[in-house]
Amino acid sequence: xxxxxxxxxxxxxxxxxxxxxxxxxxxxxxxxxxxxxxxxxxxxxxxxxxxxxxxxxxxxxxxxxxxxxxxxxxxxxxxxxxxxxxxxxxxxxxxxxxxxxxxxxxxxxxxxxxxxxxxxxxxxxxxxxxxxxxxxxxxxxxxxxxxxxxxxxxxxxxxxxxxxxxxxxxxxxxxxxxxxxxxxxxxxxxxxxxxxxxxxxxxxxxxxxxxxxxxxxxxxxxxxxxxxxxx
Numbered sequence: 001x002x003x004x005x006x007x008x009x010x011x012x013x014x015x016x017x018x019x020x021x022x023x024x025x026x027x028x029x030x031x032x033x034x035x036x037x038x039x040x041x042x043x044x045x046x047x048x049x050x051x052x053x054x055x056x057x058x059x060x061x062x063x064x065x066x067x068x069x070x071x072x073x074x075x076x077x078x079x080x081x082x083x084x085x086x087x088x089x090x091x092x093x094x095x096x097x098x099x100x101x102x103x104x105x106x107x108x109x110x111x112x113x114x115x116x117x118x119x120x121x122x123x124x125x126x127x128x129x130x131x132x133x134x135x136x137x138x139x140x141x142x143x144x145x146x147x148x149x150x151x152x153x154x155x156x157x158x159x160x161x162x163x164x165x166x167x168x169x170x171x172x173x174x175x176x177x178x179x180x181x182x183x184x185x186x187x188x189x190x191x192x193x194x195x196x197x198x199x200x201x202x203x204x205x206x207x208x209x210x211x212x213x214x215x216x217x218x219x220x221x222x223x224x225x226x227x228x229x230x231x
Contacts, residue, residue, distance in 0.1 A: 070196040073180070077103050079199050080176040087111040087172050090153075091218050094168035095119045095182060099194070101143050104152065111172075114153045116144065117221055120160025120228075159227045168194075169214055175202045177211045 071079070077100075081087075090111045092100060096118060103109075118140060141158060148156045170178040180197030200207040221227060 070198050072196050073099060073178075073194075074103055076178045076197050076199045077109065077170065078107060080170070080172045080178055080201075081107060081109055083201055084172040084175045088113065089171075089173055090114045091117075091169075091171040091215070091222075093117040093165070093170075093218055093221065095165055095192070097140055097144070100170065101140070101147070105147060108152070110152050112153070113155045114144070114147075114157075115222060116156070116158045117161055117218070117227065118158065119162075119165060121162055159222060161221060161224075161227045168197075169218065171211070171215060171218060174211060174215060176200065177214045179214070 087109075088111060090109070090113070092114070094100060094117070097116060144156050144158060147153060165182065167179060167181045169180075177200050178197045179200070181195040183193040183195055185193045200210055202208040202211050
């Protein structure tokens, strides 16, 4: 109710004040106690409050249009698959694809090309978690190879990187990105918790710009000499 009073009341007051100023000589003669400085002061106050109100109003619109709504991974992938028809290239960047691959299989997700970046630690003396991820990588290669053989993808390529990621992303062409963050958990170390992701679609300008930035980030990692094709 209050925002309606502000929305409609203040413009009406400005209109009345404008008429008063326009015909100041007339109104000052019939209302002798009316002071010009007071009228101008009230006008400035109303304009300032209107600017503040509409600044907040348009900020809310912008935030709502960004669609930063967290939904579960299954719903995110379903939304992306429904949005992108005849997908050419799916890009995946993740710690592991243990959660992603089964969803792709159950939903019959298809594309011409699927490129995957997964965490693949090198066998260093300071890294005690190599075996965990190496075993995971072996299973991962087998699972994605099965999807290729079952005609889900015409080509699948998996590359490894050796740094700890803080987020995962799934890109469907240049049209959709699914973003989620990894959350550190002392009780599950060296594993982690996974935040429910959000989905950005390119049907809005601000989302389109973000998707382009995520593609650029992905390609910079994928083409880096420090990433390698998994055997």
